[in-house]
Every structure is written in C-alpha cells, then in structure tokens.
Amino acid sequence: MRLPTHQLPQALIHTPYGRDASIAEALLREAGATSRVCPDLASLELALGEDACFVLVTEEALRGTDLGGIAAKVAAQPTWSDLPFIVLTRGGGGPERNPAAAHLSEALGNVTFLERPFHPATLVSIAHSALKGRNRQFEARARIEELRESEERLQTALLAGRLGSWEFDIEAGVLTSSATCKAVFGRGPNVPFTYSDLLASIHPLDRDRMQAAVRASITDGIDYAIEYRTLWPDGSTHWAEIRARVVRDRYGARPRLVGVSSDITDRKTAEDRLHQLNETLEERVALRTTELRRAHDAALVEAAERERMEDLLRQSQKMEAVGQLTGGLAHDFNNLLAGITGSLELLQARVRQGRTAELERFIGMAQEAATRAAALTHRLLAFSRRQTLDPRPTDVGRLAAGLSDLISRTVGPSITVEMTSASNLWPTLVDPNQLENALLNLCINARDAMPDGGRIRIEVENVILNPLQAEPRGLSPGGYVSLGVTDTGTGMSPDIVERAFDPFFTTKPIGQGTGLGLSMIYGFARQSGGQVRIHSEVGRGTTIRLYLPRHLTSAAAPEEASLSPGLPPQAEPGETVLVVDDEPSVRMLVVEVLGDLGYAALEAEDGRSGLEILRSAARVDLLVSDVGLPGGMNGRQLADAGRALRPGLKVLFITGYAESAVMGAYPTSGMSVLTKPFALEGLAAKIKALIAGDPSPS
Ligand SMILES: Nc1ncnc2c1ncn2[C@@H]1O[C@H](COP(=O)(O)OP(=O)(O)OP(=O)(O)O)[C@@H](O)[C@H]1O
Ligand SMILES: [Mg+2]
Known part of the structure; x- marks a missing residue:
C-alpha cells in the first residue's frame, strides 16, 4: 500500500549529545528512511505513534529518565503494531551483560542494541531491517482495516x-x-x-x-x-x-x-391474505356461477313453460276452429235435415190421409234440401282437398269469358265487370266446373264487399315464378296461369285476411254467408297444384289471385262431350252389369236403376267376390264399383285384376270422398267416375254412355 508523501512514516531520532543526531540522520537517509529529530524525551513521547517507522535512541539519553510515559505508549500499541527501537550503547553491550539495557528491553519491547563504535554500514543495515519489519506491520494494519471495513459493510447490509x-x-x-x-x-x-x-x-x-x-x-x-x-x-x-x-x-x-x-411475518400475513382472497375469489366465482346457472335453469323452465302455454294456445285455437267448423256444419245440416225430415213427415201424413194431391211438392222440397246438403259436403270436401276432381286441360281465359254474362247478372248493374285475358295463354290442368265455381264465388265476395257499387276486374295472364317468387307462395318455380279478381270494395283488415280461408269464417250476417267460399277455393287451388293469395287494403279494395300450374303436354282443351240425358236410354237384351259395393242400400239403388233401364245385374259386396264373378263365364258388359271396398282389395285393384282377365272391361267407379288419392291418374279410357251422392239420371246416363262405347263420358 502506497501512502501519500506527507504521511510517510518517519524514523524518530533522539540523540541529544554532540553531532550524533545529524550523523544518524545522514545514515538513516542512506537506509531509505526519512527521519525526525526529537530534541527531548517529551517530544519523543509525543511523536510516538502509528506513523513512526522506528526509533533511534542513545542509551545515555534514556539513562536515569522516567520511561513510564513512553512504556505506556508502547504497551498501548494496537495488536498489529510492534514499533522497533534501535538503542545505541556504549561499552556494557546488550541486555545479556547490561542490566540497564535489559530494563530498556522490557519497557520498549522490540529493541535492537548496537554498541558504539560501530561501522556505519551496520547501522544502515539494522535501520533497513527495522524499516522492513515496520512496513510489514503497516501492511498487516491495512489488511485489518480492510477486514474491518468489509465487516462494516456486511453489518450495514444485514441491517438494511x-x-x-x-x-x-x-x-x-x-x-x-x-x-x-x-x-x-x-x-x-x-x-x-x-x-x-x-x-x-x-x-x-x-x-x-x-x-x-x-x-x-x-x-x-x-x-x-x-x-x-x-x-x-x-x-x-x-x-x-x-x-x-x-x-x-x-x-x-x-x-x-x-x-x-x-x-417474514408481514410477507406471510400478506400471502395468507392473498390466499384467502383467492379462496374467497374462487368461492365468489363459484357462487356467481351457481347464481348464473340457476338463472339459466329458471330461464329454461320459463321457456319450456312458455312453449307449453303456446302449445295450449295453439291447441285451443285449433279447438276453436274445429268448434267453429263443426258448429257451422251442424247448424247447416240441421237446417237441411229439418227440411228433409219435415217433408218426409208431411208426405207420410198425407199418404196416410190418402191426400195425394201435394205429394210432388213435398218430394221436391226434400230433394232440394238433399241436393243442398250434397253441395255442402262438396264444398267441405273441396276445402279438405278431398273432392273428386275431374281435371282436364283448360283454357282459363275462355272459361272466364264464357262465364262473364252470368257474372254480370249475378253482381247486378251497379257493378262494372271488366275482363282482360292475355293472348297465348298456357293451358292448365284443372277441373273446369270447380274453377267456374271458384270464379263465381270470388265475384260474389267482391259484390258483397261493394254494397254501393263499384268495379270488378278479372285478369288472366301467364306468369313465370322464379324460386324467389315461388317459395313464399308455397309453389315450385315454373309457369303458372294467374286468375285475379280485383274489386274496389271495403277491403279486409290483416286479421280477416289471416282467417278468410278458414271454413265457416264469415263476417256476413246469418243467412247471408256460410264462410265456405274461400275455404273451398283454397282447397281447390291446392289440390290442383296451385295457390291462392289475398292482397287487400281496408277502404281501397281486394285482389284475390289464383295460380294454376301450366299444363305442358296437352294442346287445346277438348270440348266437353255434352251428354244431355234426355229420355233414359234403354238396354240391349242380355246386357249385364256387375255391381260391387259394400253398402247394401247403394247396391240396391244401382240395381234398381239398372233394372229400370233393362239391364241384368250381378251383385258382389267386396272386391274378392266381385273378382270371382269376373273369373267365371258370366257375361259382364260393365263393372260398377265403389272405390273404397273392404276385404283388402279396393275398387281400383278390382278393376285392374278384372281388366287382366277381360281386356277392355268397362268400369264405372262410384266414390265417396277419401278415394281420390287411390284414383291417382285414373280414369283411363273405358272408365269413368261418379261422385256420391249422385242423381239417378246421371247414373243412368253414365252407364249407357260407357256401354255404348263413349271413351270419356263426363
Ligand atoms: N272481396 C272481398 N272483399 C272484402 N272482404 C272479403 C272479400 N272476400 C272475402 N272477404 C271476407 O272473407 C270472409 C270469408 O269469405 P268466404 O267467401 O269464405 O265466406 P262468405 O263469403 O262470408 O260466405 P260464403 O262464401 O260461404 O257464402 C267474408 O265473410 C269477408 O269478410
Ligand atoms: Mg263468399
């Protein structure tokens, strides 16, 4: 360790006599030490300290003096320090022969004696050694100090x-x-x-x-x-x-x-608190989750309940509609039955009384009521799309034009009827009678909506519906013929529009409307593969438009064979008709008519026994069969089997309502359909025409 110059350790010289001091100074300089001369003992004692490198004294300077102060200082040296003393003696030598010198050794500690006279080099050498020794002590002091400092730093760090x-x-x-x-x-x-x-x-x-x-x-x-x-x-x-x-x-x-x-109590407490917080957080999250789940469950229950209520509501609406339907039906039928039974009772009474004059009138009344009842069931069947349609390729424009006189007469003079019909109209495959019925019904509705007169416009045109237009109308895309009836009447509110197709829905006073018109038109349009739509604005008027699918295969509609019954036709001798029907009254009726016409009749009550007869050799000119038959073979199957046995067998189907699906594309040539209930005249005409060979009698 290099010390700054002013702190350089100095040798202390205390040689009070003669030139000793200056000689010593010169010699010590030669040994490498700077020195300081202390002229008296007091100044020497004062100068003794850590920056003294050694002390050079003459024995005589110390003799007889009190060394107590100096000895005390020597004794109080720090552990690293052992200040060297060089004592110059004269005669007497070192402590071993000189008790005074031994005393000095005790008081001063680290003492080297040099006897005078000496060679100067000896002193230089001794001074050099003392200096070296003292320097090692200074180094030890530096180490100790460093150690202390680092200890202090450690303590500071520990404290901090x-x-x-x-x-x-x-x-x-x-x-x-x-x-x-x-x-x-x-x-x-x-x-x-x-x-x-x-x-x-x-x-x-x-x-x-x-x-x-x-x-x-x-x-x-x-x-x-x-x-x-x-x-x-x-x-x-x-x-x-x-x-x-x-x-x-x-x-x-x-x-x-x-x-x-x-x-680490604070840290642990904080950790604990955090832990607790986390735990309660989890708890709180769990609690909230449970709450949410509960709310969700409640919402589900509520939704289910709402759905149930909606179901109930729908059910009750359905029941209301059914009630309306059956109520209306019962009402109308009761009226008609009253007409029939009343007439029959009167008839019975008159027959008993032998009064025959008015019999015709009562029979006529009963027949009229029965006809109306038949028409009512027809309209219902039309609504339920189960009427037996007789579709034919039809030019709707021509059909409408043919009806215009009747329409004008029906709506009265206060209403103008306009009719526009596009040229090159596509044919459609519909039952023309039902279509006429529908058009007439639409015009009557329009008339009823215009009590103070107005205008009816009937438009017939071709329309092509792309997928976007077809889908909302519940149709498949393609070509349609549209028949629209527009009036300038009262119009309908949206909720009336919504219910207008419901059977027996009417806003008209009792006796004026049955509420079956539109429901029938709807059923007819759907059954014909088409659709019907209402556009209406309250106070401005209504357009009701029928869409009927374009009929692609057929060319012009063949004119309907007009079969005016005239006088009942008569049979050729031997001509025989096989009658198959499970209902004995119908069988009896048909056999009765056949007998009147002069035909022989064979009867069977189901398909199998009918087929037995066809298998036999019996003559059969015509098969008259119900479509719905018991015993696993329906009328159509019977006809097929019969034709397999007897090719070209002529067939007349008599049908109630549910069989139209069974009939499908029937009838083909040599076959015809008659819908129950039927007039006996019509039955006779059909039978005659079929046996006579008319390919498609109406
Ligand atoms: N052109 C129209 N303008 C205004 N309202 C109409 C029109 N057509 C039908 N309606 C309304 O729709 C209801 C149902 O009509 P729908 O033809 O089915 O029965 P109805 O005419 O009342 O009786 P029905 O035709 O059986 O004699 C009518 O009562 C009427 O309220
Ligand atoms: Mg109507």
Whole structure:
C-alpha cells in the first residue's frame, strides 16, 4: 500500500549529545528512511505513534529518565503494531551483560542494541531491517482495516436487509446471535439467547422439521433454508426465515452453522391474505356461477313453460276452429235435415190421409234440401282437398269469358265487370266446373264487399315464378296461369285476411254467408297444384289471385262431350252389369236403376267376390264399383285384376270422398267416375254412355 508523501512514516531520532543526531540522520537517509529529530524525551513521547517507522535512541539519553510515559505508549500499541527501537550503547553491550539495557528491553519491547563504535554500514543495515519489519506491520494494519471495513459493510447490509446473523458451534452447542437475530425471536439485544432458547421458541408443529433440516445440513453439507413459526415470549406467533451453511476451520474441524435469520411475518400475513382472497375469489366465482346457472335453469323452465302455454294456445285455437267448423256444419245440416225430415213427415201424413194431391211438392222440397246438403259436403270436401276432381286441360281465359254474362247478372248493374285475358295463354290442368265455381264465388265476395257499387276486374295472364317468387307462395318455380279478381270494395283488415280461408269464417250476417267460399277455393287451388293469395287494403279494395300450374303436354282443351240425358236410354237384351259395393242400400239403388233401364245385374259386396264373378263365364258388359271396398282389395285393384282377365272391361267407379288419392291418374279410357251422392239420371246416363262405347263420358 502506497501512502501519500506527507504521511510517510518517519524514523524518530533522539540523540541529544554532540553531532550524533545529524550523523544518524545522514545514515538513516542512506537506509531509505526519512527521519525526525526529537530534541527531548517529551517530544519523543509525543511523536510516538502509528506513523513512526522506528526509533533511534542513545542509551545515555534514556539513562536515569522516567520511561513510564513512553512504556505506556508502547504497551498501548494496537495488536498489529510492534514499533522497533534501535538503542545505541556504549561499552556494557546488550541486555545479556547490561542490566540497564535489559530494563530498556522490557519497557520498549522490540529493541535492537548496537554498541558504539560501530561501522556505519551496520547501522544502515539494522535501520533497513527495522524499516522492513515496520512496513510489514503497516501492511498487516491495512489488511485489518480492510477486514474491518468489509465487516462494516456486511453489518450495514444485514441491517438494511433486517437480517439477523448468527453462528452455532455444532460441537460445543453454543449459539451466538446478533441483536437483529434476537429480535426475530422476540428477544431484546441484551437478553441471553441459547440454542435451547431457540428450540423452545419454535412452534411445536415446526420443531421436528427444523431439526431435521439442521441435521441434513450438517451431515450432507446442503444449505440450510427453512421457514417456521416462532413463539415470542409475549405469547404472539410470528414467522422466521432462516438460511445457513456449515463452515469449518482450515483444518476441516470446528464445524459451525453460520447464517442469517429474518422476520417474514408481514410477507406471510400478506400471502395468507392473498390466499384467502383467492379462496374467497374462487368461492365468489363459484357462487356467481351457481347464481348464473340457476338463472339459466329458471330461464329454461320459463321457456319450456312458455312453449307449453303456446302449445295450449295453439291447441285451443285449433279447438276453436274445429268448434267453429263443426258448429257451422251442424247448424247447416240441421237446417237441411229439418227440411228433409219435415217433408218426409208431411208426405207420410198425407199418404196416410190418402191426400195425394201435394205429394210432388213435398218430394221436391226434400230433394232440394238433399241436393243442398250434397253441395255442402262438396264444398267441405273441396276445402279438405278431398273432392273428386275431374281435371282436364283448360283454357282459363275462355272459361272466364264464357262465364262473364252470368257474372254480370249475378253482381247486378251497379257493378262494372271488366275482363282482360292475355293472348297465348298456357293451358292448365284443372277441373273446369270447380274453377267456374271458384270464379263465381270470388265475384260474389267482391259484390258483397261493394254494397254501393263499384268495379270488378278479372285478369288472366301467364306468369313465370322464379324460386324467389315461388317459395313464399308455397309453389315450385315454373309457369303458372294467374286468375285475379280485383274489386274496389271495403277491403279486409290483416286479421280477416289471416282467417278468410278458414271454413265457416264469415263476417256476413246469418243467412247471408256460410264462410265456405274461400275455404273451398283454397282447397281447390291446392289440390290442383296451385295457390291462392289475398292482397287487400281496408277502404281501397281486394285482389284475390289464383295460380294454376301450366299444363305442358296437352294442346287445346277438348270440348266437353255434352251428354244431355234426355229420355233414359234403354238396354240391349242380355246386357249385364256387375255391381260391387259394400253398402247394401247403394247396391240396391244401382240395381234398381239398372233394372229400370233393362239391364241384368250381378251383385258382389267386396272386391274378392266381385273378382270371382269376373273369373267365371258370366257375361259382364260393365263393372260398377265403389272405390273404397273392404276385404283388402279396393275398387281400383278390382278393376285392374278384372281388366287382366277381360281386356277392355268397362268400369264405372262410384266414390265417396277419401278415394281420390287411390284414383291417382285414373280414369283411363273405358272408365269413368261418379261422385256420391249422385242423381239417378246421371247414373243412368253414365252407364249407357260407357256401354255404348263413349271413351270419356263426363
Ligand atoms: N272481396 C272481398 N272483399 C272484402 N272482404 C272479403 C272479400 N272476400 C272475402 N272477404 C271476407 O272473407 C270472409 C270469408 O269469405 P268466404 O267467401 O269464405 O265466406 P262468405 O263469403 O262470408 O260466405 P260464403 O262464401 O260461404 O257464402 C267474408 O265473410 C269477408 O269478410
Ligand atoms: Mg263468399
């Protein structure tokens, strides 16, 4: 270590007599030491200190003086310091022969005696050695100082980190600890703190763990690091963190556990609180989740309940509609039945009384009521799309034009009827009678909506519906013929539009409307593969438009064969008709008519017995069969089987309502259909025409 020049250690010279001092100064300079001359003992004593490198004195200067002050200073030197004294003697020699010199050795410690006269080189050499020795002491001082400084730094760090330091002598079982360390265990700085005190202040639940860690550290040399709870003398519980390592002396002996301890109660409390917070957070999340789930479940229950209520509502609406339907039906039928039964009762009474004059009138009344009842069932069947349609290729424009007179007469003079019809109209495949019925009904509705007169426009045109237009109308894309009837009447509110197709829905007073017109038109349009739509604005008028699918295959509609019954035709002798019907009254009726016409009749009550007859050799000119037959073979199957046996067999089907599906594309040539109920005249005409060979009698 290089010291600044002004602090350079100086040799102290105390040679009070003659030129000794100046000679000594010169010689010491030669030995490499700067020196300072102390003229008296007091100044020498004062100058003694750490920056003296050695002292050169003559024995005679010290003789008879009180060396107490100097000796005290020498004795008070720090441990590293052993200030060398060079004592110049005269005669007498060193302490071994000179008691006075021995006394000096005792008082001054590190003394070298040099007897005068001496060779100057000897003094230079001795001074040089003293200087070297003293320099080594200065180096030791520097090391000690460094050590102290680093110790101070360590202490500062420990203090700043609030770390207590401690050392446990494992073999001796002695614990030494800093004040901070004691504070970690709740002890004051001056309170003794032994290893058993330490053990006693560890929480009983943590003590075993701590001792195991200490043992592991000693035997395996692994670092000791542990957290445990401490019990303070005041009864409170705290947390301590301890880290240590085993150290040994340079011979590998005296193992000690040296380490630091700190109070981590605050950290632990914060961790605990965080932990609790997390736990309650989880709890709160769980709680909230449960709440949400409950709300969700409740919503589901509510939705299910709503759906149930909607179902109930729909059901009740359906029931209301059914009630309306059956109520209307019952009402109308009761009226008609009253007409029939009343007439029959009157008839019976008159027959009993023998009054025959008015019989015709009552029969006529009963027949009229029965006809109206038949028409009513027809309209119902039309609505239910189960009427027996007789589709033919039809020019709707021509059909409408043919009806215009009748329409004008029906609506009356206060209403103008206009009719426009596109040229090159496509044919459609519909039942022309039903279409006429529908058009007439639409015009009557229009008339009823214009009590003060107005205008009806009937338009017929071709339309092509692309997928976007077809879909909302419930149709498949393609070509249609549209028949529209527009009036300038009252119009309909949206809720009336919504219900207008319901059977028996009417806004008209009792007796004026049955509410079956539009429902029938709807059923007819759907059954014909088309659609019907309402556009209406209250106060402005209504357009009701029928869409009927374009009929692609056929060319012009053949004119209907007009079969005016005229006089009932008569049979050729031997002509025989096979009648198959499960209903005896119908069979009897048909056989009766056949007898009147002069035909022979064979009867069967189901398909199988009918087929037996066809298999036999019996003559059969015509098969008249119900379509719905019991016993697993319907009329159509019977006809097919019969034709297989007798090719060209002529067939007349009599049908109620549900068989139209069974009929499909029937009838083909040599076949015809008659819908129940039928007039006997019509039956006779059909039978005659078929036997006579008319290919498609109407
Ligand atoms: N052109 C129209 N203008 C205004 N309202 C109409 C029109 N057509 C039908 N309606 C309304 O629709 C209801 C049902 O008509 P729908 O033809 O089915 O029965 P109705 O005419 O009342 O009786 P029905 O035709 O059986 O004699 C009518 O009562 C009426 O309220
Ligand atoms: Mg109507």
